[in-house]
Amino acid sequence: MPYTFAMPKIVDPEERRREITRAVFRLVERSGIEAATLRNIADEAGLAIGSVRHYFTNHAAVMDFAMRELTEQTSRRVLAHVDRITKDTSPHDRRLLAESILAEFLPLDDQRRTETRAWLDFLTAARTRPELRSHAERLHNGLRTVVRRLLGRAMDGGTISADLDIELETERLAALLDGLTTAMVLPPAILDADTALRVLRRHLDELTATR
Numbered sequence: 001m002p003y004t005f006a007m008p009k010i011v012d013p014e015e016r017r018r019e020i021t022r023a024v025f026r027l028v029e030r031s032g033i034e035a036a037t038l039r040n041i042a043d044e045a046g047l048a049i050g051s052v053r054h055y056f057t058n059h060a061a062v063m064d065f066a067m068r069e070l071t072e073q074t075s076r077r078v079l080a081h082v083d084r085i086t087k088d089t090s091p092h093d094r095r096l097l098a099e100s101i102l103a104e105f106l107p108l109d110d111q112r113r114t115e116t117r118a119w120l121d122f123l124t125a126a127r128t129r130p131e132l133r134s135h136a137e138r139l140h141n142g143l144r145t146v147v148r149r150l151l152g153r154a155m156d157g158g159t160i161s162a163d164l165d166i167e168l169e170t171e172r173l174a175a176l177l178d179g180l181t182t183a184m185v186l187p188p189a190i191l192d193a194d195t196a197l198r199v200l201r202r203h204l205d206e207l208t209a210t211r
Helices: 013-031 038-045 049-055 059-082 091-103 110-126 130-156 166-185 193-209
Strands: none
Touching (some): 013 059, 059 091, 059 110, 059 130, 091 130
C-alpha cells in the first residue's frame, strides 16, 4: 500500500505574530500586563511556548511587537477615514469625517475596548519600564498629530476661527479624548458610547461656533 504524505500547513509569519499579539491584548485586558508571560501568552494563543519563541526571540520582543501593532491598528483605522477627505469635500462632510476620525480613538466596540485597556496598562507600565516608553510616547504623540492636522485643515477651510490657538486647542481636544477613553474602560466604566459621542460632538460644535 503506497504511503501518503500530508502537506505541511503553510503559516503566514506576520499573521501568526498578530495572533500572538491578540493573545497579549486579551491577557492584559483580563489580568494586567504582569500576566503576559511567555507561558501565559502561548497558552492564550493555543500554541506551544516553543512556537512563540520561533517568532519572537524573547518576552521583550513580544511586548515590543504588541505595542507597535497597537499603534498601527489605530493608524490604519484613522487613515481609512483621512483618505476620504479631499479638497472637494464639503464643509458638512468634513465635519462628519473629522468626527469619524476622532471617534476611532474611543473604545466604541469590543476590539477597541480590548486595545484601550491594553494601551492603558502599557502606559502605566512605561512609568517603570524604560523599554516601553518610546511606544507610549508614540501613542501619545500620534493622537495629538492627528488632532492638530484636523484642526489645521478646519482652520484653513474656514470651519473654525483663524484666531484659535491651534496648539492649545490640540491639547484641549486630546485631553477630552483621553478623559472619555478612561471613563469608558476603567472601573466603574460609567460612560457609555452614546454619551461619549455626544460629548465629542458638543465640543466640535463649540469649536465651529467660535468661527
